[in-house]
Ligand SMILES: Nc1ncnc2c1ncn2[C@@H]1O[C@H](COP(=O)(O)OP(=O)(O)OP(=O)(O)O)[C@@H](O)[C@H]1O
């Protein structure tokens with residue numbers, strides 16, 4: 001971050017110094033919200049959560065080297081006291097990004113694939129200059145400003161992930177660090193329940209392109225009609241990516257190897273190059289094209305883009321991590337999160353990776369789907385039941401619709417399986433277990449060398465535990 005004395009921090013946040021805070025003491029960063037992350041020179045931001053109150057850790061943070069605490073009440077340590085720590089954090093980040101006109105801000109949004117695309121794009125921009133990008137999925141009103149506050153005068157690019165849980169959220173994030181380039185991936189079914197419909201989701205995601213300046217670029221998915229329509233909502237130039245012929249940045253001759261890794265010819269107005277991804281699954285093609293389009297707009301040569309994309313491995317964990325055990329069992333760990341679209345993509349990946357092999361899946365009921373929840377979870381069960389599995393484990397609460405859908409589909413596989421794959425006809429065991437650990441125990445009983453198992457569920461189920469236990473018990 002740009003070093004700031006406490007007096008200046010108080011001014012930016014309309015706060016008051018307390019606890020004998022020295023107005024001249026300089027915060028050099030990092031700005032953190034977890035006292036365990038404090039380093040000498042840090043500013044510790046105290047949030048009051050449902051279970052833990054950060055204010056209780058103020059003294060500990062200062063002992064660990066924090067210069068002061070940004071707090072909403074006086075604490076037993078030097079502090080800048082503000083009415084609302086989230087608003088103060090946003091104000092600090094806004095001031096910081098305004099002081100860094102040399103850094104180009106690129107925002108990435110969409111229902112699925114933001115983190116993957118952000119990681120790929122950060123890899124590409126790093127070829128052109130110092131890049132800041134969030135760790136994992138830091139994409140909300142807290143993670144976003146914390147990421148922006150990592151930038152300094154060296155920073156040339158900030159690749160930021162913007163997520164919306166409601167109308168107005170993305171607009172607020174774009175005010176903190178105004179983007180020059182906005183990438184919109186797709187409008188899908190994540191958080192459908194919160195929004196109440198795809199049109200509302202499109203409205204929220206489109207706030208990113210509305211925030212772009214006239215000399216900015218909206219990078220839009222040509223293959224998603226709701227994203228394409230966003231072209232009308234921006235003053236910026238529009239660049240389309242996708243497989244559609246109208247896309248300026250196009251994937252042509254798309255193929256997948258026997259493990260489900262995509263290859264394509266990246267075609268641009270100034271030449272083309274072959275990309276062979278190390279990332280698994282169909283969505284990786286879309287995500288890598290989006291990253292390519294943004295990097296192309298920033299001036300990175302097509303050959304460099306293609307070479308970098310072809311070397312990229314997953315940077316953020318539990319997203320389509322494919323690991324072969326010594327005994328030849330392949331574990332697909334896609335446990336980071338799940339929604340109806342990403343479940344379909346994951347089962348498609350299981351289908352290609354598992355061709356000619358026994359396939360298993362550990363899944364859990366999807367959440368945050370609103371009034372269609374029962375129907376969409378029954379559909380998920382049908383998807384799993386019709387996927388030609390040799391065994392299905394459904395973990396955790398509210399599993400009944402999933403179990404019902406799976407049983408119905410497994411009993412009539414001919415109706416369900418689009419591939420006509422009848423392995424598992426009527427015989428497919430379907431087991432309900434309470435949690436991630438029990439899921440690992442159950443599927444372990446079935447696995448034999450050469451099998452493939454997909455592990456995927458909503459964040460709250462932490463099914464990465466299942467995958468880690470299957471891979472030898474190491475957990476983090
Ligand atoms: N373009 C895509 N279309 C559909 N599904 C995708 C796409 N990209 C990734 N996925 C799936 O979505 C899941 C999450 O991927 P990723 O973490 O990149 O998305 P995200 O948008 O950052 O999610 P979150 O909103 O949870 O931060 C993964 O399971 C992945 O398989």
Ligand SMILES: [Mg+2]
Pocket residue numbers: 114115116136137139161
């Ligand atoms: Mg994410």
